[in-house]
Amino acid sequence: MAKTYDYLFKLLLIGDSGVGKTSILFRFSEDAFNISFISTIGIDFKIRTIDLDGKKVKLQIWDTAGQERFRTITTAYYRGSMGIMLVYDVTNEKSFENIKNWIRNIEENASADVEKMILGNKCDLDAKRQVSKERGEQLAVEYQIKFVETSAKDSLNVEFAFYTLARDIKAKMEKKQEASNPPGGRSGVQLKANEQNRKPTSWLARCSVL
Amino acid sequence: MSSSSVEDIPEQIKDLFTQDGVLLKACLGRPVTDLNAIGMLCIVQNTDGTKCIEWRPNDLITIDSDTQDHEWAVVNTIGRRQRTLSGNLTADYATAKARIIKIPLEDLKTFRVTRNNQQMQFSTKPGVWQTTFYFQHGNAEIFVAYLKNHVKSAKTRHDRNTYMVVEPNIESQVLNKSFAELDIFTENTTDVVWNLVSNFKQRPYETTLEAFSKLTDIVYYGNEATNGKRDVSEEVAELLTKSMSAMDEATTVTRNDEYEVISVKPTLPPRPCIPRGTPLSTEKWDALKDTQGRITEVDGVKQLIFRGGVAHSIRQSVWKYLLDYHPWTMTHAEIRAHQKRKTEEYFSMKLQWRSMTDGQESRFSEYRDRKSLVEKDVNRTDRTHPFFAGDNNPNLVVLQDILMTYVMYNFDLGYVQGMSDILAPILLLLNNEVDSFWCFVGFMDKIVSNFDMDQAGMKNQLLQLQQLLTFASPDLAQHLAQKDSGNMYFCFRWLLVWYKREFSHRDIFRLLQVRFLLSALQSNLLGKQLGFKDNTAEGIYHQIVSAPHLNDQIRVILGHQPLNISTSTQSDDDPVEPSTSQVNGEKSILGQDVDEVMYTRVCRKVTPNILT
Ligand SMILES: Nc1nc2c(ncn2[C@@H]2O[C@H](COP(=O)(O)OP(=O)(O)OP(=O)(O)O)[C@@H](O)[C@H]2O)c(=O)[nH]1
């Protein structure tokens, strides 16, 4: 069957309940926002195909429930993910503090080379802000993870965040491809990541705060 | 209109399956002018009971949907309208008739499917493909699936697309037949359903009717179905998928020297028809109480409600009993006193959190966490329903108060996402804070294991679901396992909040009502009868229970005593990997591609009815 895309990336959204994961995903996939969303129970997903440097990249994005109680179910989805968005709510201190726990969760359950990104959501609610942008940036530097503040409501940086994450995954994938295909012998076909040849530190150097 | 008489029809044959849009590509001994004509490929039964594959050119077929001649009412799968052969038989009829191609199943030796499901060839003599058909819709596999129930066939070893006929199989397979006919109205309306049902009735296939007893549901309760979220076509699509999974190659392949023999796997017996009773009426409900208001025939009442539901006007009152708020054997006076006590108890618990100062709260993180979860969810509960819509809706305050009071009632359990979903329909129905609270408590008691901290209750249910599915539809279970979905996590939400998110409120009232009764029935009435959401589900239950290969594992899941014949949970020939590891999170749904995900979505629609 003919493929309608060049790459398929599996992404995951995690973070405390109510930080806006579903809203972010809805903004990205439907370009809409709905104030009366329903909480996510278990898992859900959405699809969007984007164009990245001439390649069709299909993003299969999994949205998880934030509540602790569902952790055993949601962590089952970490393993296959190539990119993970860690979301907190800038109007909720606790959700920011919990980012550390979420990162630990990733370390325990996701593959070691998964691409990550931290999103400080609801930045439109400046009056209610509890977490400054600087603190978000600090955390990102500490963990060497890219960071951006978003608003699902005002459609701020949501596209940018997903494109950035996807681009990083693509770059890493192509790098691996080159590593396993000596120059000149490029097949042009998407290659399976070779876990053995992986250089776990290589991506750290590229990561910076945006 | 029919201008000819029945005598013109040379023989009384019955079409068992018809497939439109089939071109005759090649046929030994036929003039070239006969080729490339479009027509209908059928499996027909002759009066003497023998069967053959028959191809009829389209110019022989006229459309006559008004026909009274039901002997000839042929429902075909592609045209989605009725066709008969008794139509305008012209002078050319004889010549046209000569162009009909018949391949008796007795003579059929081999057949094969090639070119992406677009071409099918038949042979009655080894080494020669006498006839070649081209399927315009590329769906030859459906024909094969149907044909396989009339002939026992085996795939050859060298060519997976070629089948050798082992022996003609005289028994007609009910489910396949139904499938063929169901396909007709995937995009049609109630009228077509009616036609179909009347067609069924005129045919001597009561079994077909039984298997699709749900059809009558659609027709008789059709108005309800269309008023709800789901429309008729959706129901029909669901049926279709069900029947597909039921018919889905009930076969296993074993190797032989020459070819692989396809043998029939143990399948479920035909689904019995479980008629739905009439709803419990106000009069009946009142009559069930003695002069002082006691209800003594509790099991009987439960059976009545279970079978037929209740009139909406008394649902409020009935739910209080079903949810263990009002004890069945209390008199009116006792209930009044009981209610008074419960009201006081409620408000004292409510006061506990209402009187908490900000300072207290700031030093009570566990309470704060629970409160914040409640607040977040209350704002996201059924906000599209008028009862909960809009800013500053007072019903949201009630929702919040009840959930917060429940936190004080059961602090260890606290608030778990999904609880607001369960409370919402109760509050909507009762529209009373205290009553709703205690009914919610009653419901939570029944499903508390869904909210276990370690999710043990959910994991166990998902495992049982997987085991039931493996038993009832091994092919679907295997497919899911292959797509890394054998852990059944995609059913998590359905089970956690009892399909609350999947149906309209109206349907949810009925569904929850059955759920209230389930545990009661499981403990009291089991062995007699166990029921489900509707008669289809119960029919499936009976199918499973009466399956000859029923084992203890399944028996226990269904609430029966084990017979200790076979206690192993995973037999060697079990097609699905041990699911315990999957439940522990070793498998992930992320392995699948999107088409496969879509498949999972289709399954979503189907499984709740099959397995609840
Ligand atoms: N002002 C504002 N509100 C937002 C934004 N994003 C989400 N919200 C609101 O925050 C609430 C929670 O959003 P969800 O998207 O449901 O949160 P979630 O992270 O998916 O929560 P769980 O499914 O419980 O894990 C909703 O009421 C949204 O309307 C945002 O960017 N700005």
Ligand SMILES: [Mg+2]
């Ligand atoms: Mg969500």
